Amino acid sequence: MGNLLTVKNLNVTLEDQSILENVNFELAQGENLAVIGPNGSGKTVLLRSLMGTVEFSGEIIWDEKTRVGYVPQKIEADRHLPITIANLLSAKAQIFKFPLSEVEWAVNSAKLTKNILETPVGHLSGGQFQRALIAFALLGHPNVLLLDEPTASIDERGEEQIYELLHELQDKYKIAAILVSHDLSYVYRYATKVLCVNKQGMCYGIPEETLTPQVLDKLYGGPHKYYRHEHDQDSHS
Amino acid sequence: MTTGELYSIILAISGAAAAGIVGSFALMKRTVLAGDVMSHIAIPGLGLAVLWKLNPLLGGGMTLLLGILIIWHLEKNADLSTEAAIGVIFASSVALGALLINSKEELIDALFGGFGNLSTNEFFFGMAASLTIVIVIWLLRNKLIISLFSQELAAAEKINVGFVNLAFLLLFGLAILTGLRFLGALLAGALIIIPASAARQLTHTLGVFLFTSALLSVFSVVFGFWISQAYNLELGPTVVVVSAVLFVLSLLKKKR
Numbered sequence: 482m483g484n485l486l487t488v489k490n491l492n493v494t495l496e497d498q499s500i501l502e503n504v505n506f507e508l509a510q511g512e513n514l515a516v517i518g519p520n521g522s523g524k525t526v527l528l529r530s531l532m533g534t535v536e537f538s539g540e541i542i543w544d545e546k547t548r549v550g551y552v553p554q555k556i557e558a559d560r561h562l563p564i565t566i567a568n569l570l571s572a573k574a575q576i577f578k579f580p581l582s583e584v585e586w587a588v589n590s591a592k593l594t595k596n597i598l599e600t601p602v603g604h605l606s607g608g609q610f611q612r613a614l615i616a617f618a619l620l621g622h623p624n625v626l627l628l629d630e631p632t633a634s635i636d637e638r639g640e641e642q643i644y645e646l647l648h649e650l651q652d653k654y655k656i657a658a659i660l661v662s663h664d665l666s667y668v669y670r671y672a673t674k675v676l677c678v679n680k681q682g683m684c685y686g687i688p689e690e691t692l693t694p695q696v697l698d699k700l701y702g703g704p705h706k707y708y709r710h711e712h713d714q715d716s717h718s
Numbered sequence: 719m720t721t722g723e724l725y726s727i728i729l730a731i732s733g734a735a736a737a738g739i740v741g742s743f744a745l746m747k748r749t750v751l752a753g754d755v756m757s758h759i760a761i762p763g764l765g766l767a768v769l770w771k772l773n774p775l776l777g778g779g780m781t782l783l784l785g786i787l788i789i790w791h792l793e794k795n796a797d798l799s800t801e802a803a804i805g806v807i808f809a810s811s812v813a814l815g816a817l818l819i820n821s822k823e824e825l826i827d828a829l830f831g832g833f834g835n836l837s838t839n840e841f842f843f844g845m846a847a848s849l850t851i852v853i854v855i856w857l858l859r860n861k862l863i864i865s866l867f868s869q870e871l872a873a874a875e876k877i878n879v880g881f882v883n884l885a886f887l888l889l890f891g892l893a894i895l896t897g898l899r900f901l902g903a904l905l906a907g908a909l910i911i912i913p914a915s916a917a918r919q920l921t922h923t924l925g926v927f928l929f930t931s932a933l934l935s936v937f938s939v940v941f942g943f944w945i946s947q948a949y950n951l952e953l954g955p956t957v958v959v960v961s962a963v964l965f966v967l968s969l970l971k972k973k974r
Binding site (some may be wrong): 532534551553556558559561563564565568569571572573575600601602606614617 | 746747859860861863864866867868870871873874875877918921922923924925
């Protein structure tokens, strides 16, 4: 079975600062890759380089048949924006000329209620908001989901529901995922592979074998430099 | 009402509708203030037009285009000094414009607009501009909506956010240019901002918001025209005051 994605010697430099150096990994069909690392270690930038929205050097090779869906980190939606998830889904469907049945499929798959669909995005709760973003990503039947800490802004119960939803979707539709997470219990439960990132790729493999205490100490324990948190730039503009 | 006045009011109404729609997107994009002061950069252009004996719209259009490119550039490379830069650029353009236009009467016209002597060319330009604004916004609406929500998500969906932003600013500039004739450079932004702000208070779904904004804008022009005729007042300021009253009334409604 061919890989959906092969990343070789990925390097990203932003504003003269090296964010990622020599990162290597692969993603096979249906695989569930967790990306872990401390704050500011370049995880979000890694996802962005996979989507081609930041400049990079090295190789990122996607299989031709790949359709990517992206679930960003919590977006600070403007409470005054009179835009609903129904508006957003219909906008995306019109841009890509998806039929109405595709929108219905995404809505049902992410278990969005009529109420969620018609509430302005700024008024949704954390869990509802993330489900709405998942529906938006599902539109177009992706076979890979890129998720940036999809549960960062929700309570534990909501977190559980999001993970279960994702797991169910991946199972049912054979969707591979690259999921950035802080949450090691998620990694042990759902991830088939794990990639540790702290500027460089520090570990890569099956979680149970890879995440030794020494590796985790090295990943989180050592002194690490703080740069400006990359997420803050775009979400507010 | 003479034929000239009829043409003027038809143009003012279509310009107002276009301004209302541009305004509602500007409000959602939160580029309202940058856009509002953007109209001031038309003033040195109007001055140059007087100096070189050009059509005022041509002069104003030229410096507006320059202003749009500056704002677009600042937006793309957002840092803390953006607002300061905008303040400096636009305040100095008002001053420069005032120096260039050294007739008091023409300065007043440039700043607050005048109504009479609409040429056929100006009428057709204005109608074409209003129509262009409405059509292009309609074509861009889906991309605008997604980038309003999140520029990051829009970029992930391969939407060229820089292009969408530039196109929107150009439409904003065109709306100002259309309003310049009646409202003048100081107030041209008002008809874009105020009806949209009032409509936002009154509505909470996208479609109704856009429609209400256009409607309030048109109402301000029509009612303002009527009052200015009845009491022999300047048209531009009257229209803006009417829209401001609508805004104050809209505040009375409790938002959910």
